Amino acid sequence: MKIFKNKTDLIAHVDQLKSEEKTLGFVPTMGALHQGHASLIIEGLKHNTSVVVSIFVNPTQFDNQEDLIKYPRTLDSDVALLKDISEERIIVYAPTVEDIYGAEVSSNSFSYDGLEHEMEGKFRDGHFDGVGTIVKRLFEIVRPDNSYFGEKDFQQLMIIKKLVEKYQIPVKVNGCKIYRAKDGLAMSSRNTRLKPEYRAAAPFIYKTLKTAKEKFGTKSANMVTEWVEKEFAKHELLELEYFIIADAKTLKTVKRKSNKKAYRAFIAVYADDIRLIDNIALN
Numbered sequence: 612m613k614i615f616k617n618k619t620d621l622i623a624h625v626d627q628l629k630s631e632e633k634t635l636g637f638v639p640t641m642g643a644l645h646q647g648h649a650s651l652i653i654e655g656l657k658h659n660t661s662v663v664v665s666i667f668v669n670p671t672q673f674d675n676q677e678d679l680i681k682y683p684r685t686l687d688s689d690v691a692l693l694k695d696i697s698e699e700r701i702i703v704y705a706p707t708v709e710d711i712y713g714a715e716v717s718s719n720s721f722s723y724d725g726l727e728h729e730m731e732g733k734f735r736d737g738h739f740d741g742v743g744t745i746v747k748r749l750f751e752i753v754r755p756d757n758s759y760f761g762e763k764d765f766q767q768l769m770i771i772k773k774l775v776e777k778y779q780i781p782v783k784v785n786g787c788k789i790y791r792a793k794d795g796l797a798m799s800s801r802n803t804r805l806k807p808e809y810r811a812a813a814p815f816i817y818k819t820l821k822t823a824k825e826k827f828g829t830k831s832a833n834m835v836t837e838w839v840e841k842e843f844a845k846h847e848l849l850e851l852e853y854f855i856i857a858d859a860k861t862l863k864t865v866k867r868k869s870n871k872k873a874y875r876a877f878i879a880v881y882a883d884d885i886r887l888i889d890n891i892a893l894n
């Protein structure tokens with residue numbers, strides 16, 4: 612498997628592939644790879660000659676320094692997982708902070724037509740500037756034909772589609788279904804840091820989302836939101852940060868339901884000091 616630690620070598624390799632008219636898929640990650648990432652990579656392999664997987668814990672998208680320090684870094688087991696999928700067709704790019712940012716580790720500022728002001732944007736200061744900065748840089752280095760992002764980070768997916776549209780970056784952005792553990796918990800690199808009792812409690816998040824979806828068939832968005840807030844207020848371990856029912860296109864909180872619009876419910880929950888997010892299509 613080809614593993615590149617610096618962009619100069621990767622760029623030369625991509626130039627070579629492009630001269631051979633090979634198609635390139637791209638799955639950007641922060642490592643601590645799991646089956647959710649594997650499902651994105653497998654999707655990429657179905658539609659491209661090779662798939663580049665970047666492994667880079669991007670400092671500029673963390674609003675919480677402790678979260679950045681504690682974020683799992685597991686390059687050896689990540690490479691082992693990738694080798695099991697395909698030694699020949701996966702290319703790893705695992706750069707240093709310097710390779711990406713040089714001496715100045717800071718993000719550019721982006722406007723995503725208001726998408727950045729909702730949900731995660733309200734609770735994680737500067738997060739989407741950091742995401743935009745890294746994803747744009749990675750797109751410029753990797754120059755993929757197709758890229759793959761999980762719907763678990765649905766707002767991120769929409770923001771990246773907006774970034775590509777605004778900057779006219781020639782890459783297709785594909786959203787892929789949320790990959791869940793058997794008990795329903797959405798796969799996340801953060802799950803490995805959950806203490807056993809919190810891991811056991813965490814499937815409550817998806818269970819509640821599913822019931823909220825059922826209730827949304829007959830009740831107003833406000834009534835469903837109040838019900839979810841009450842469910843979490845009773846819970847002994849999980850603390851709700853937000854539950855929002857939003858227009859799936861604008862991500863604005865729903866005031867009054869319309870039959871013509873698609874809605875989605877979004878949730879952020881603290882399990883001890885680990886922040887988990889999830890979402891579900893409602894109609």
Ligand code: PAF
Nearest residue numbers: 639640641669742745764
């Ligand atoms: O979703 C993630 O893991 C990150 O936000 C991404 C897209 C790799 C950018 O650092």
